[in-house]
Amino acid sequence: EAQVTQNPRYLITVTGKKLTVTCSQNMNHEYMSWYRQDPGLGLRQIYYSMNVEVTDKGDVPEGYKVSRKEKRNFPLILESPSPNQTSLYFCASSPTWGLSYEQYFGPGTRLTVT
Amino acid sequence: AQSVTQLDSHVSVSEGTPVLLRCNYSSSYSPSLFWYVQHPNKGLQLLLKYTSAATLVKGINGFEAEFKKSETSFHLTKPSAHMSDAAEYFCVVSDNNFNKFYFGSGTKLNVKP
Numbered sequence: 001e002a003q004v005t006q007n008p009r010y011l012i013t014v015t016g017k018k019l020t021v022t023c024s025q026n027m028n029h030e031y032m033s034w035y036r037q038d039p040g041l042g043l044r045q046i047y048y049s050m051n052v053e054v055t056d057k058g059d060v061p062e063g064y065k066v067s068r069k070e071k072r073n074f075p076l077i078l079e080s081p082s083p084n085q086t087s088l089y090f091c092a093s094s095p096t097w098g099l100s101y102e103q104y105f106g107p108g109t110r111l112t113v114t
Numbered sequence: 115a116q117s118v119t120q121l122d123s124h125v126s127v128s129e130g131t132p133v134l135l136r137c138n139y140s141s142s143y144s145p146s147l148f149w150y151v152q153h154p155n156k157g158l159q160l161l162l163k164y165t166s167a168a169t170l171v172k173g174i175n176g177f178e179a180e181f182k183k184s185e186t187s188f189h190l191t192k193p194s195a196h197m198s199d200a201a202e203y204f205c206v207v208s209d210n211n212f213n214k215f216y217f218g219s220g221t222k223l224n225v226k227p
Contacts, residue, residue, distance in 0.1 A: 004157075033215070040123070042204055042217035043158075050213065058214060090157060097213050100146040100165045105157035 002027045004106035006091050012112045013081055021076045021109050023091030029104075031097040032074040033058070034066065036087040037108075043090065049074055050097040081113040116141045116207045120218035128226045133192040135221045137179075137205035140186065147188045148206040149179055152220075158204065164188060175199070200225045 004025045013019055025032065033048040035058075045058030049068040063085055065077040074093075078085060088110050092103040121136040139145055149161040162173025169181040175198075179190045188205060205218040 031213075035217075040219055042118075042120075042219040044217070045215055048213055056213070059216070092158075097211070100148075100163055100208065100212050102160040102163070103158075103215070105159075107157050 002104070004091055004093055004104050006089075006106040006109045008109060009107065010110050012114065014114055015082055016080050019078050019081060019111075021078075021089060021091075021111070023074045023076065023106060024072050025074075025091075025093040025104070026072065027093065027095070027104065028071065029093035029095050030071070031095070031101075031103075032068070032091065032093045033103065034064070034074070034076050035090045035092065036060065036085075037090060038087050046076070046089075078111075081111075083113050085111065086113045087111060116145065116209055116214075116216045118205050118207050118216055118218035120203075120205055120221050122221050123219065124222045124224065126224040126226060127195045129197055130194050133177075133190070133195045133199065133223065135190040135203050135205075135223065137188045137190065137218060138186050139188060139205070139207045141207055143210050146208045146212065147179075147181065148208070148215075149173065149177070149188075149190050150204045150206060151201050152204065153201045161190070161203075195223075195225045197225050197227065199223060 034046040035043040047066040049055045091106040094101040094103045117140045119138045147164045150158040164181045
């Protein structure tokens with residue numbers, strides 16, 4: 001089944017403890033992206049990647065890192081999480097960049113930072 | 115800079131009546147616009163997209179949207195609401211490279227029996 005998977009789905013952690021949220025797609029997509037969703041704000045783009053080793057900042061990159069070492073994986077790294085990073089996170093992928101393809105979204109990761 | 119304003123945070127309709135979800139955009143070039151739907155505790159799914167072809171765009175599940183450049187609007191409509199349409203809807207505009215995407219704040223649609 002073609003899909004975007006995220007792990008973990010739920011995570012409660014403490015301030016300052018490094019964490020990684022994994023994202024994987026099995027559709028051979030070039031473009032991948034991370035978003036956070038907060039009530040009343042919709043989704044905001046954190047980082048995106050146009051292909052392996054090519055990443056760029058979205059609207060709200062502060063406090064996050066990403067890497068794209070393999071085409072299928074695009075992990076989101078929070079080196080020192082803070083409570084304002086408590087949010088619902090979505091990973092998405094699409095066949096390529098530069099064209100208006102549909103984005104396919106993962107099921108989301110709910111992160112709580114205490 | 116690109117931005118999207120969804121004019122209603124909540125819309126409530128009765129089953130079988132028309133749905134109108136309003137979206138206005140701001141873009142410095144000819145935009146590409148999308149509507150996505152998010153059912154409770156689910157990821158997002160594309161409903162439809164506008165990419166400078168026909169101004170009236172048809173999507174899945176009977177939804178359609180009309181691009182009006184003079185009004186900078188891209189409102190989503192459906193002639194007859196179904197209970198399964200209850201969800202949150204997001205209007206999205208992309209940058210001119212289709213790399214960055216800007217979401218509206220969302221409209222929650224409630225469908226009453």
